[in-house]
Amino acid sequence: MLEQFDLSGRVAMVTGCSTGLGRGMIAALAGAGADIVGIGQSDASETAADVAGLGRRFLHIEADLKDSSLAGGIVDQAVAEFDHVDILVNNAGIIRRNDSLDFTPKDWDDVMDLNLKSVFFLSQAVARQFVAKNIGGRIINIASMLSFQGGIRVPSYTASKSGVMGLTRLLACEWAAKGINVNGIAPGYMETDNTQALRDDASRNKEILSRIPAGRWGTPDDMGGAVVFLASDAARYIHGYTLAVDGGWLAR
Ligand code: NAD
Numbered sequence: 001m002l003e004q005f006d007l008s009g010r011v012a013m014v015t016g017c018s019t020g021l022g023r024g025m026i027a028a029l030a031g032a033g034a035d036i037v038g039i040g041q042s043d044a045s046e047t048a049a050d051v052a053g054l055g056r057r058f059l060h061i062e063a064d065l066k067d068s069s070l071a072g073g074i075v076d077q078a079v080a081e082f083d084h085v086d087i088l089v090n091n092a093g094i095i096r097r098n099d100s101l102d103f104t105p106k107d108w109d110d111v112m113d114l115n116l117k118s119v120f121f122l123s124q125a126v127a128r129q130f131v132a133k134n135i136g137g138r139i140i141n142i143a144s145m146l147s148f149q150g151g152i153r154v155p156s157y158t159a160s161k162s163g164v165m166g167l168t169r170l171l172a173c174e175w176a177a178k179g180i181n182v183n184g185i186a187p188g189y190m191e192t193d194n195t196q197a198l199r200d201d202a203s204r205n206k207e208i209l210s211r212i213p214a215g216r217w218g219t220p221d222d223m224g225g226a227v228v229f230l231a232s233d234a235a236r237y238i239h240g241y242t243l244a245v246d247g248g249w250l251a252r
Contacts (some may be wrong), residue, residue: 004234008033011082012231013075013126015039015065015118016092020192021142023047024220025089025227030056032228037078037085039063040092057082065092066113068121075125087138087231088126090119090164095157095194108156115160116167123171127180136179138231141168143186143242145249165242172240181239183230188246190218213248 012029016022017038026036027050035057038044044060051058059081063070078085093115096107123139130137144161145151151158165184172182189195189208199205199217209215226245229235244250 028224111156184242
């Protein structure tokens with residue numbers, strides 16, 4: 001049974017590879033046997049060391065994913081190094097906070113370009129490679145509690161993450177018959193740079209903690225089981241589903 005979770009010989013491309021959930025998921029995927037292509041804008045030396053420590057290969061591609069025209073070239077670079085890509089984890093994401101009455105077009109476009117538009121065009125570029133090589137593949141999109149709920153003061157983030165869950169379903173419907181599994185993971189409230197502002201606000205921190213059934217913030221390590229599962233043969237008949245890793249937040 002456990003062999004189904006083995007990712008030896010697979011190549012996993014993960015966006016937003018330097019920090020937070022991306023770094024945590026890369027450690028899990030490499031630990032399960034995958035070589036890694038990490039895409040990001042910042043120094044990835046800590047992630048590279050994690051992967052090397054697990055005995056796997058790591059390629060870093062520096063790119064601003066807000067520019068979706070880079071998608072095809074990114075996949076070409078990965079294929080030139082590793083011959084194929086089997087798994088894509090669309091993880092890179094940003095958030096901008098402001099009252100909706102004051103929200104700017106820039107804070108709308110920056111978030112939508114990275115969190116939603118690049119998810120589609122990188123998925124398209126990787127799926128074209130899955131189809132051209134006839135190898136099937138896995139796409140895992142990182143959604144959010146705000147794929148299910150409204151939130152406050154984060155209009156472009158909620159729009160983008162609600163879109164990510166819808167897009168996950170659509171791509172699953174189009175590509176399941178081609179041997180491509182498209183699924184999502186919706187993290188709850190996790191300790192990363194992305195949520196530093198919330199954790200620094202004592203009253204918001206207390207409010208959030210008191211609502212999480214597990215009684216603690218999640219960590220990047222908590223994402224490992226879900227991402228390896230969805231990337232593996234064990235999830236071969238799962239299509240279009242977004243799995244919450246949220247300490248019970250949505251069950252409340
Ligand atoms: P993070 O800020 O640590 O990670 C985001 C990563 O994306 C960073 O490595 C950053 O360098 C990269 N990135 C940002 N802009 C980029 C760009 N233009 N091009 C390329 N890379 C870029 O935050 P995180 O919490 O690890 O977030 C990862 C994902 O998880 C995001 O999609 C986020 O929305 C989602 N998420 C996080 C939480 C949470 O509680 N932390 C909850 C739900 C969803």
